[in-house]
Amino acid sequence: MLVVEHLTKVYEDGTVALKDVSFTVEDGEFLVIIGLSGSGKSTLLRCINRLIEPTEGRIIWNGRDITQASENEMRQVRREIGMIFQHFNLVDRSSVLTNVLTGRLGYLPSWWSLINYFPEAEKRRALTALERVGIADKANNRADALSGGQKQRVGIARALMQDPKMILADEPVASLDPVLAHSILGYLEKLNQEQNITVLCSLHYLDLVQRYATKVIGLRDGRLVYEGNRTKIRNITDEEFKHIYGQEAQRLSVGG
Amino acid sequence: MTPEPNSSTLRPSWLQALLSLLLPGLGQAVGGALTRGFYILLSVVTLSGLAIFASAQRPRYPDYSLSFHVYLRFLLEAAALVVFLLAIYWLARRYALRSEFGRNAATPAFALFAIIVVAIAAPAMVDTVVTGEAAKKLYALTSLLTAIVVAAIWAWSVYDAAFVRGKERAPNTTPFYLLLIVGILILGTRIVQINPEKAIREYKDTGVILSRIVWPWKVAFDYSESQLVAEAKVQAPCPPDAKPPAVNQPQEGKPWVVVTPTCGNLSKRDSKGKLTYGTQLTIRGGGFVPNKKVHILWENPIGNAFTPRGFGPTDIQTGPDGTFSTKLYIPDVTIPTFAQGPQIHTLRVVQRGAAQFTGKLSKEMKLALQAMLESIMMGLMATAVGIVLSVPLSFLAARNLMNTLHTTTQGFVGGVIGLVGGAYLGKLVGDWLTPMFGGLEKAPILTFSVYVVLVLGLAILAYRLLSRALDSAAERLPAGLSLAIGIAGMALIGAGVGYALGIGYAHGILGITRGAEGALTAAPHTALLGAALGAALGAFWAWRLGTSSKIPIGQMVYAAVRLTLNIGRSIEPLIWAIMGVIWVGPGPFAGFIALTIHSVAALGKLYSEAIESIDPGPIEALQATGATRLQTIVYAVVPQVLPPFTAFTLYRWDINVRMSTIIGLVGGGGIGFLLIQWIHQFQYEQAGLAVWLITITVATLDFVSASIREKMV
Ligand SMILES: Nc1ncnc2c1ncn2[C@@H]1O[C@H](COP(=O)(O)OP(=O)(O)OP(=O)(O)O)[C@@H](O)[C@H]1O
Ligand SMILES: [Mg+2]
Secondary structure (H helix, E strand, C coil): CEEEEEEEEECCCCCEEEEEEEEEECCCCEEEEEECCCCCHHHHHHHHCCCCCCCEEEEEECCEEHHHCCHHHHHHHHCCEEEECCCCCCCCCCEHHHHHHHHHHHHCCHHHHHHCCCCHHHHHHHHHHHHHCCCHHHCCCEHHHCCHHHHHHHHHHHHHCCCCCEEEEECCCCCCCHHHHHHHHHHHHHHHHHCCCEEEEECCCHHHHHHHCCEEEEEECCEEEEEEEHHHHHCCCHHHHHHHHCCCCCCCCCCC | CCCCHHHHHCCCCHHHHHHHHHCCCHHHHHCCCHHHHHHHHHHHHHHHHHHHHHHCCCCCCCCHHHHHHHHHHHHHHHHHHHHHHHHHHHHHHHHHCCCHHHHHHHHHHHHHHHHHHHHHHHHHHHHHHCCCHHHHHCCHHHHHHHHHHHHHHHHHHHHHHHHCCCCCCCCCCHHHHHHHHHHHHHHHHHHCCCCHHHHHHHHHHHHHHHHHHHCCHHHHEEEEEEEEEEEEEEEECCCCCCCCCCCCCCCCCCCEEEEECCECCCCEECCCCCEECCCEEEEEEECCCCCCEEEEEEECCCCCEECCCCCCCCEEECCCCCCEEEEEECCCCCCCCCCCCCEEEEEEEEEEEEEEEEEEECHHHHHHHHHHHHHHHHHHHHHHHHHHHHHHHHHHCCHHHHCCCCEEHHHHHHHHHHHHHHHHHHHHHHHHHHHHHCHHHHCHHHHHHHHHHHHHHHHHHHHHHHHHHHHHHHHHCCHHHHHHHHHHHHHHHHHHHHHHHHHHHHHHHHHHHHHHHHHHHHHHHHHHHHHHHHHHHHHHHHHHHCCCCEECHHHHHHHHHHHHHHHHHHCCHHHHHHHHHHHHCCCHHHHHHHHHHHHHHHHHHHHHHHHHCCCHHHHHHHHHCCCCHHHHHHHHHHHHHHHHHHHHHHHHHHHHHHHHHHHHHHCCCCHHHHHHHHHHCCCHHHHHHHHHHHHHHHHHHHHHHHHHHHHHC
């Protein structure tokens, strides 16, 4: 269970990106974060695994306050939390297999990296992960030789290497076309349902939100302005919509 | 001087114009454009000062008061000339030129006209002001031309001041900058002593030498040279008691020479240079190649041979039977002052056969090739060692990696104390350990390595242990207590730094004015004061930071490494080489040290900039998986920086080999060392060989590294 309490983030330049945000995510939830560009979605996701240091507030993950964790303890926490990104964040010049293997680094001795050593078992695990996202045949290609959808599947495979209990996904489909968007979110949904992995995902298109979310929170200017479950988001009113997205907003759909 | 279109609609301010006439720039300052006025004044003063300085550089002891007065008079004349020219310009535009085209053409035509007038008037103006002795002491033309430029700037400044209203609506500054550039070019020509006339004149005399450098290939090979030699002894003056050398006899099948008499007086030159001939010798010779020249050389008693020019023919044609005869006065020979009494000289007759090309490389060519190899290897080694040393440094000098590193006050205190304490401990252990195998004298490398390993190892170990320990202690202990630890620790560190700075101040700064003794007496006081100040500052800082705040340790290391790299890079390799020569003596090792130091600094900077420009995405992704810092660097940073690192390394290799060819000029070994020696010995052909080898090597290298780089991209 993830509990976020009074989370506030003020950047060094004084930007208040999150303001007193509190919410709870039960295990196995597919939580979608919605909000305009600049509303603080990325900041929120990165505060949860402390890629960004929160300014105030607590984040309690399975009963442990991770805002207080030391650097070493934080690494232990991070390896249980997978993360996938809008721009995939793969190492372009490395092979697909290496990119997937890096997801396992949190479990391996640090100095092995000096001689670029991965045990055979980890390589098999990486191939299995690639098979699960359907691109095992690309294992030896360079990462920059893949298409956008394939790259994001490598990103998911990398997260799977962590044996994650939770996956943070920052606009995982914003760079992809609608068909691919459904395919990628489909993978996440499968992981969510079959392995009970909690998913926190920021999304832009309302129809995707309605299709996949079991719970939704809405951010506006860093404040939590909406919270709803699956039925509530499927029947979202115009008023609620405008409260999240502003008066001029139009409902857009990604189709499919 | 083209006025801006809109300034004509503005009413000129006569007051401001007048002020700028009195002092250039003053009108602008009053009109609200303070910096503009300042720059105008600055340029007028600078140009004038430089003109006074540069025009007085003709004699050994410059007469600045003369050049100052001359410059002032020139300035007056120049002002008159400028006013005259501007009046013509104004009149022409106002009355003569009524057509649009004429007005447009007026400015360039006027510029041309002004140049012609100056060219015609300048010599006359110089002559009226500078005459007689003064003309020998001054570069009057430089002074005058600069004065004209300054007068023109002054005039422009008057015009400009009339239209300045605050920051906006100021007239065009192009004329000002053009004039400034012209002024600098005039002065630069003088100060750099650019003198085309001399270049042309001197080339006539030195062309032969230059052409030897340009095409030196004859000395690259060995020639076998057959030469026929015969010698005869001559004693001067004639010995009063003993016998002079015996007269030679003609010999069959061998070159021979007979000189009579075999003793006589030297020619003498008195203090005025007047020559009195000595004894005349009759010389006969034979056994040489017929119908070919023989050459006569005179060798003094200490073995220096020269051609006795002016005492008789020195190149004589042999007859059909290979004999010749001639007459020669005994030349004047400078004899070492310690030599007394009659001395034995040698007359030598030489006949050269044709030089035979052997196809073998000459001694010099072999030397040059060897030195070239030395140079190339020096560049290679410096690059290789430079890479190894600069890669770790470059990670410490990469802002994006270091900025994220923070530590608590307590961790910092523990780290610094651990680092210093560990290093000291390492030194103590080293002191105890190294005498067992001989110490610095007997086993320098082993001893040094042991020290490095011990000091670095213990320092890092203690750093990690203490910083971790204090860091976690700070979290567990009550806030007040850990704050106290932080304050005490920072005070201690501050005191240490302040103490060192205090001593440094005494010796480094006070030592300059008070001498070494004064510094020594002052040192304890300044050290104490420094320690107290440092402790107070440290404690205050720790108190301000409190327990939770973070010290940007990464940024501190970043700044320190960057500063070191910048210093290393801004000192030229040639200067490092001079230090290297002082350190390890002349030779390639000194050059290697110099190139290595510079390479480390330059590569460190280039590498770290490559690291700074990578895509941060993969780093973020790896951090999110729980990877350590090392793992993140290996898997997210290294793959991204490999291509730029390779490119920069190739580039550096290129520079290093280039530099290695000339680092010998200051004693750094390699081909440059040979080159400068040959030049000093006037062996221009050999020097030419070195120049050719350098050129060939550098060009080849250029080509090779360019094609490697092309393949890489
Ligand atoms: N490193 C930073 N320094 C300062 N301000 C930042 C930084 N990163 C983000 N911000 C600001 O914080 C606010 C929230 O940004 P954030 O990236 O979290 O928004 P977002 O909801 O993810 O937007 P998008 O949908 O465009 O990705 C914005 O106003 C942004 O300008
Ligand atoms: Mg975002």
